[in-house]
Structure formats: structure tokens, C-alpha cells
Amino acid sequence: QSVLTQPPSVSGAPGQRVTISCTGSSSNIGAGYDVHWYQQLPGTAPKVLIYGNNNRPSGVPDRFSGSKSGTSASLAITGLQAEDEADYYCQSYDSSLSERVFGTGTKVTVL
């Protein structure tokens, strides 16, 4: 069982805005550890979308943005496109476990 909880699925029409939540606790996100977000297309390796809570690597569209508050973090996708259909994972560090931890994952469907 992951210590970071995400909704199993979210969906939206093209052009809409969707958000994915990542709920943790006082030993990970709430302790101030950075949250990172990854996109995984079918059959491919994960790709970093957001690092350090709200930073986008070069090449990642500004339609993707991250935020963090308290014991939770969120990934927002604005102007949803068909190519955004993928699995998304949050990741942080947990001080109780002394381990990197991934979220449970969220499948984004473009209607």
C-alpha cells in the first residue's frame, strides 16, 4: 500500500482543465519534502512532468502545473489534449520509512 494516495481515474473533454490530487501525511509531503510528477504513456518509461513541486523541465508544455499545500499536492492539466491520455504518478520522500514513495497512480482519459 502506497503512502501517497491518488484518485484512480480522472477524465475530461478536450480543452478542459483537470486536476489530480496526491494526498500524503506529516512524514512526507507535510514534512516539506518535494513532490514530483511523472507521466507514463502505455508501454513506455515514466517521464518527469513536474519536479520540486512546481518546476517544469524544458520541453514540458506550460499546460502542466504543480502545487503543494499542507499534506497534499496537485497536478493540473489545462487545455486537455488527446495526447495527455496516460497514467500519472506523484512521488516524494517519506521520513518515517526513509524511502522514496510513489503515489497510487491516476489514469487520465480524454473523452
Next chain:
Amino acid sequence: QVQLVQSGAEVKKPGASVKVSCKASGYTFTIYGISWVRQAPGQGLEWMGWISAHNGNRKSAQKFQGRVTMTTETSTRTAYMELRSLRSDDTAVYYCAREEVDTAMVYWGQGTLVTVPA
């Protein structure tokens, strides 16, 4: 450009061991650590452990302690992950990833499928 190239797919019998390699290029190997992450069929990402390519310090997830060994070979810029006493539920794609200081995994290998038939 930064690249991590992993070894090919493996099929192992229950109880055997597997050693996956991850060859790095395009950056100074000893500056960054390498994390190992696996993904069982249809499942999410699972962190297995991390090793510093600078000094060999390592940390494995409690779930894998005693069964996993991570090493690096500076001369060949290669990281290795060995998993022992394989079971059918170890069937997964195993990834290596270069880790930044804040634990972000920015560069990933292409993945290595390890199959352990029941």
C-alpha cells in the same frame, strides 16, 4: 545527451537471481545517484532502492532488504541491480533512473522485463 541504457529481457526460474545493468552516458557518472523502480504488469510504480555513484552509499526499500543488491562500476559508467530468490510476483519491468538532489528522477532507462513463471 543523457542516456541510460538497460540490459535486455530475462526469463528466470523461481528461486534464481537476476542482475540488470544500466549503462549511463552524457553526464559525469559520479555526480548523481541511481534509483531502481519496478512496475508489475498493470500495476503502479514501486521504488526499490538508491545508490550513490559517488561513494556507493545505498538505501533499499524495506520490502527488498536482504534480497536486493545495488552496485556501480565507475570505469564502465554502469549501475547494477541484483534481485535474489525470485518469485512469480517479481515479474515486472525494472527501471533505472538518474536521481537529482531532491530525489526527482529526471532521466530513465528504457526498462528491462524480468519474467518469473509460476
